[in-house]
Amino acid sequence: MSTPDATHEIPQHVLAAFQLEGTGEPTSPAWDNGRRFGRVVVSPAGPAAAWSGKVRERLAGTLDGLRISRPVRSTDGRLVVGGFVASEFAEGAPAARVDEAVAGALLFDAALEPTEPPAAPTRPDAWAEADRHVWASERWSGEHVVAHLDFLASCLFEGSLPPTLAGITPSFEPRPRGFTAALVIVDGLLAGAVDPGVMRRWAHIPHLGELAAKALEFRDLTSAGADSNVRSNFTRVSKIVSGIVSG
Numbered sequence: 120m121s122t123p124d125a126t127h128e129i130p131q132h133v134l135a136a137f138q139l140e141g142t143g144e145p146t147s148p149a150w151d152n153g154r155r156f157g158r159v160v161v162s163p164a165g166p167a168a169a170w171s172g173k174v175r176e177r178l179a180g181t182l183d184g185l186r187i188s189r190p191v192r193s194t195d196g197r198l199v200v201g202g203f204v205a206s207e208f209a210e211g212a213p214a215a216r217v218d219e220a221v222a223g224a225l226l227f228d229a230a231l232e233p234t235e236p237p238a239a240p241t242r243p244d245a246w247a248e249a250d251r252h253v254w255a256s257e258r259w260s261g262e263h264v265v266a267h268l269d270f271l272a273s274c275l276f277e278g279s280l281p282p283t284l285a286g287i288t289p290s291f292e293p294r295p296r297g298f299t300a301a302l303v304i305v306d307g308l309l310a311g312a313v314d315p316g317v318m319r320r321w322a323h324i325p326h327l328g329e330l331a332a333k334a335l336e337f338r339d340l341t342s343a344g345a346d347s348n349v350r351s352n353f354t355r356v357s358k359i360v361s362g363i364v365s366g
Contacts, residue, residue, distance in 0.1 A: 129154060129161055129203060136193035136200040137161065147212065149273055149285045155208055159191050164204045166244040170237040171287040172198035175206075178230050185223040185230075186283040209283040211275030216282070217307035220274045221321055223282050224300040228264050232296075236265045236289050249340040251291040253333055261325065263293035268337070270299050271306040301330035305338055308356045309349075315359045328363040335360055 134140060134156075143154030143161065153162025165171075172190035179187040190198055191205035198204060246268055267273070268288040275283040290298070304321065307313035321327060339353060 130201055133161065133201045133203045136195070136197070137191055137205045138194060139205075146208075149213055149275055150206070150208075151286065153203075158208050159205050160208045161203050161205050164199045164202050165286075165288070166247070167237045167287070167289050168204045169198050170289065172204060172206075174231070174234060174287055175284075182226050182230055184281050185226045186281050188283060188285050206285070209275055209277070209285070211277035211280070211283055213272060213274060214276040215307075215310075215312035216276050217271070217303060217313035217317060218320065219276070219282060220271050220303045220307070221300045221317070223274060223284070224267065224270050224303045225297075225324075227267055227270065227284070227299055228296050231264045232262070234265050236292055246288060246341055247291045249337055250294075252340065253337045254292070254294065257333075259295045259326075262296040264296050266290035266294040266298040266302070268302065271303045274303075295326065295330060297324040297327065298330050298334065300324055301327060301334040302337070305331055305334040305356060305360070308359060309338065309352045311352070318359065318363050328360065331360045331363065 128142070137159065139156040139159060139161065141156060143156045146153050146155050146160055146162075150160045151162040151165065153160045175187050176190050179189040186209065188209055189207045191207060192198060193200050193205075250266075250268060266289070268290055270284070273285045273288070275285055277283070300321065301324070304313070304317050307317065308315070318327065318331065324330070335353070335357060342349060342353075
């Protein structure tokens, strides 16, 4: 999820807390437009930054097929210092490798099964509100886990290595298992990064058509104000998803 960029100078007390020096180099939106200092990226802290850091710290190095960027704690053990967070840098960039990202999203679901989302009072952000709105009247049966609301954009690819997850944007509440993967598929379709057959290839995900419809509704809310080209993509993807649901 995008946050205010860090193109302005990061306060010296923040750099000192993370034992860093210099001005750093700009990074990509996957790193929340933070600045890279060698093997560490310092980024503005989003509403769920501390929660994300704790979860990434627990999961890093434990999953086959999905790498997780570890948080870097300050000298006194904090995850957030002066409105900034630090994470271990990983080579790579988002890429049109949607099927691999879907597989990673399913691993993410399994890993987060016992995890609770951040407490609601700490989530004053538009994406959490959009997620709450989309699911407000739904009562789905089956397994629920904390979903990642921007998995594809946070997924970095480098050669043949498994993808690296740079950060986590958690759902407001646990969502039906498979929703993260559905969001990846919808985002890939909206970007023209994958063919419509992706829905058939992952049809074994329970209720994929319905989850994709929810994912499209969520992305529609978080893309308010987008230009006409983006809106036409929503129309195209809506037809693909509707065809799966009706079929």
